Amino acid sequence: MKASELANGNTVPASDALAANEPDPIDEAIRLKNLHSLKLLDTPAEERFDRLTRLAKSFFDVPMALVTLVDKQRVWSKSGIDDGEREVAREMSICSQAILGKHDVLIINDATKDNRFAHMPYVTGEPHIRFYAGVPLTYLDGSKIGTFCILDTKPRTLSEEELEHLKSLAEIAQRELIVTQLATLDDLTGIPNRRGFTALAKKSLQLCHRQDMPASLVFFDINKFKSINDTYGHAEGDRALVAFAQQMRFTFRDSDVFARLGGDEFVVLLPNTHVVSAEDLIQRFHSAIDTYNQKAKRGYNISFSSGIVSVNTDQLQSIDVLLDRADSVMYQQKHGSQLC
DSSP states (O other): OOHHHHHTSSSSOGGGSOOTTOOOOTTHHHHHHHHHHTOOTTOOOOHHHHHHHHHHHHHHTOSEEEEEEEOSSEEEEEESOSSSOOEEEGGGOTHHHHTSSSOSOEEESOGGGOTTTTTSHHHHSTTOOOEEEEEEEEOTTSOEEEEEEEEESSOOOOOHHHHHHHHHHHHHHHHHHTHHHHHHBOTTTOSBOHHHHHHHHHHHHHHHHHTTOOEEEEEEEETTHHHHHHHHOHHHHHHHHHHHHHHHHHHSOTTOEEEEEETTEEEEEEETOOHHHHHHHHHHHHHHHHHHHHHHOOSSOOOEEEEEEEEOTTSOOOHHHHHHHHHHHHHHHHHHTTOO
16 A cells, blocks of 8 residues: 555554454464564663654654564564663554554554544553554564554654665664574575574473483485486475475474474474384374375375484583484494485
8 A cells, every 4th residue: 555545544454453452363372482582571671763753853854763562462672762661562553453453554644533542541641642653563473563653742754765665674674683594594494593493402401401302303404315416496496495394383292393404404302202102103103204205296206214312301411413423323324225
């Protein structure tokens, strides 16, 4: 929707934004999990965000510009609040509405004339908000975790040029939010890379050590992956890698730590799991891959070899040593079956 269209009314059409008492979006659990993974809630102010909100206040000549994170029951401001309360109840915040619906920006030209917001304390009382423009900030999977927004105490509209500037600032804020995830996630599959796996696996093994729980580590290698690339092209090879990662997401548990190590090599750490139970999980994963092959009909079948090792949690072990052990077991299986 263009800014000129938005300027003709007070808000995005009601059909495109949920009412204030609407239930949470279907992906709320995933959205909150992504938000909490950023580990930014209740952290001190940071210049990388503050410079963006200062720039927005200056450019748009508004008294308020915020980077907000929408938690389960609150909206917390990472930037833009110099003094005072940095969080408000979710039901009292316009930002909680900006992350709902399909619009890429929520504009309220005059909150007193919008029945969704006219009753809110920050509209009826201090600071007497009238104008709001908020761009949802999204995680890597597209789930909306917060907003970059500007607010004014008098009604106003945005021009096309101003709207584009607001979106540009929001895009920078969004990159800053997920910069750590970008460094620890595999670009192609969206699951952790080797660096991300090492960090997560260390924490998981520390927990197993403290609670005296068993753990198993499984190393995967896709069979005849070079043949897929050579026969069908590298784009198809990429699709196979993405599909493999997706089946890992579907099969393994929330407590399991899985990753793409590089190339056609993947890994999963299974906390509180003996080797026998790990073998059962791998069989379930084989079944998931078989089902995918039957439905996908890509002209080839994805298959894999794996190596399982038991983790001695009595004493913390190096992730690299565990990976080497599991890789050796996988190598023996793969070459014994002539599945290179």
